[in-house]
Amino acid sequence: MTLYQTFAGVFLLFALSKTVGYLVLPSNFLICLGLLGAILLITRYAGLGRKLLVLALVGLAICAYSPLANFVLYPLEQRFPKWDSTRGDPDGIIVLGGALDADLSAAHGVPVISGAADRIIGAVTLAHRYPNARLIYSGGSPNLISNDAKEADYATALFQGLGIPKTRLVMERQSRNTRENAEFSRQLAMPKPGERWLLVTSAYHMPRSIGLFRKAGFPVQAYPVDWRVGTREDLFKYYVVANDGLQLIDIGVREWFGLIAYRISGATDVLFPGPDN
Secondary structure, eight states, X not given: OOHHHHHHHHHHHHHHHHTHHHHTSHHHHHHHHHHHHXXXXXXXXXXXXXXXHHHHHHHHHHHHHSTHHHHHHHHHHTSSOOOOGGGOOOSEEEEESOSBOHHHHHHHTSOOXXXXXXXXXHHHHHHHHOTTSEEEEEOOOOOSSOOSOOHHHHHHHHHHHTXXXXXXXXXEOOOOSHHHHHHHHHHHHOOOTTOOEEEEEEGGGHHHHHHHHHXXXXXXXXXXXXXXXXXXXXXXXXXXXXXXXXXXXXXXXXXXXXXXXXXXXXXXXXXXXXXXX
């Protein structure tokens, strides 16, 4: 396989993840299904259109209000336990992007946190607890058509404002997805044998992230944060605000599709990476 073919394949996977990947999310898929049904109402296939509309509405209601999202997310979040601090101090800390909105940050000239703030909080807590640990923030632009707004550029000011000196920070600003997070972070960290590096990311995102870091030749230890589901007793919790359930079901389905896609493409060695594989 030539370098051109490799690059083309990587770009195609990235493009598909940013187009088809969003269309198969439950909220988007069901809305598109409902729109198709509405269009069919004015054709000779009006009967099919009514069925699609009913199917879309019922599907949206189930995803929005039922505990379905909990069952999708729970196994992802429980795959890796909390980090055991008694095993020794870490040599380095890697924080995956996703907490900052680079475009909004660029528009307003200040760091704007859009979600997954626990990634920042967890990293800062670790950095203060372990002052000798190196800190890498990995986050470029996830957009299909990239611009100059890079998440890592605004994370610098945020970390400094939270008491982490610039001299401790290494900012990785080129990555567009988790696979590139792993590859570019390894190039910057250049981990030595025996070093212990922590990976800070959302608990539901940890299996896919660990699998990609292992494939990149960078063994890291999981430091999960940003849980969305509580204990097993919370599996049957239902939602009273539609957006809450829809957001969580989309997050969970996106992770499962990501695990499958990366395994099929060979970017990971196992379908569902865990502590022992």
